[in-house]
Amino acid sequence: MKYFIANWKANKNLNEAVQWIDKFLTLPLRSDSAKVVVCPPYPLIFPLKEKIKNTKNIYLGVQDISSFEFGSYTGEVSAKTLQGLVEYVIIGHSERRKYFNENTQTLFKKTQLAKTYGIEPILCIRDEKDAIPDRVQIVAYEPVYAIGTGNNESVKKVLEMKQKLNLPIPYSFIYGGSVNKDNASSYLDSSEIDGFLVGGTSLDPTEFFKIIKLG
Ligand code: PGA
Numbered sequence: 731m732k733y734f735i736a737n738w739k740a741n742k743n744l745n746e747a748v749q750w751i752d753k754f755l756t757l758p759l760r761s762d763s764a765k766v767v768v769c770p771p772y773p774l775i776f777p778l779k780e781k782i783k784n785t786k787n788i789y790l791g792v793q794d795i796s797s798f799e800f801g802s803y804t805g806e807v808s809a810k811t812l813q814g815l816v817e818y819v820i821i822g823h824s825e826r827r828k829y830f831n832e833n834t835q836t837l838f839k840k841t842q843l844a845k846t847y848g849i850e851p852i853l854c855i856r857d858e859k860d861a862i863p864d865r866v867q868i869v870a871y872e873p874v875y876a877i878g879t880g881n882n883e884s885v886k887k888v889l890e891m892k893q894k895l896n897l898p899i900p901y902s903f904i905y906g907g908s909v910n911k912d913n914a915s916s917y918l919d920s921s922e923i924d925g926f927l928v929g930g931t932s933l934d935p936t937e938f939f940k941i942i943k944l945g
Contacts, residue, residue: 732918732945733868733904733925735767735852736932737793737820738774747774751781754935759787764942765925767791767818767852768932772807775815791818791852794826797839799846809840809847819844820927822854824874838863852927854906858894868902869895870927876907878930883907885916885923892922911940918945 742750747770759766769791770778782788796806812819821844822837837853841863844851853866856874871891876883888905895903905917906927917923925945932938 731763731765731924733765733767733902734938734942734945735791735818735820735870735904735906735925735927736769736938737823737906737927737929738768738770738933739793739825739929740771741933742770742774744774744777747778748781750933750935751778754788754939755781755785757935757939759939759942764945765789766942769793769818769820779815789818790816791820792816793820793823795819795821795840795844795849797836797843799843809843809849812849813847816849818850818852818868820854820870821851822860824854824856824872824877827856834861837861841866852904854927855895858891862895862897866901867899868904869897870904870906872906872927878908880908882909882913885920888917889920889922909941911937911944914941915944 765787767789775790796808798806800808800810821840826832841851845865851866852868852870853862854870854872873883892903902924904925904927905923909926909928910931
């Protein structure tokens with residue numbers, strides 16, 4: 731079973747999200763080999779949830795959560811609020827580290843809160859120097875120079891990174907950075923790589939599906 735995680739980032743409005751999912755649901759997804767996780771901006775979660783309620787193997791995730799549990803934190807979206815709405819949360823994406831100054835301590839708190847509220851963290855790391863909190867079961871290796879540039883990292887280098895991480899518990903190791911239908915098979919051929927975090931290519935349901943079909 732491979733993960734195919736769509737990270738829409740700050741893209742799409744309500745109409746575009748509905749069009750995306752309506753199209754995606756017409757495509758013949760094989761539920762035994764792919765676990766699809768769609769991570770839209772927060773306001774689009776609920777309309778997508780309604781659309782997928784009778785489908786198998788399509789899950790929802792968010793791209794971040796608050797490091798506060800709940801309370802007087804204007805503008806924050808907490809794990810408590812998200813409980814029951816999403817199954818996954820991306821934590822520590824390099825864009826959050828860069829533009830929102832997220833540090834290790836914040837990311838550890840977010841991971842802990844996600845776990846407390848039954849939301850599975852997808853922890854992004856840029857390299858082996860980024861700390862991985864205990865209990866994380868999905869690690870996404872996303873080298874910064876590969877994100878949105880068309881310069882995907884070679885499978886060899888991705889596997890070398892996995893070796894360096896040397897994580898003690900069973901975990902899923904996924905790759906992200908300029909994944910598309912032309913380069914996806916080489917990673918999928920490796921039993922050591924458990925799927926993808928896909929940005930740009932996931933914005934088009936047909937292109938995203940072309941990657942999934944290779945799995
Ligand atoms: P990309 O983004 O597929 O557009 O390179 C990946 C990511 O940032 O998660």
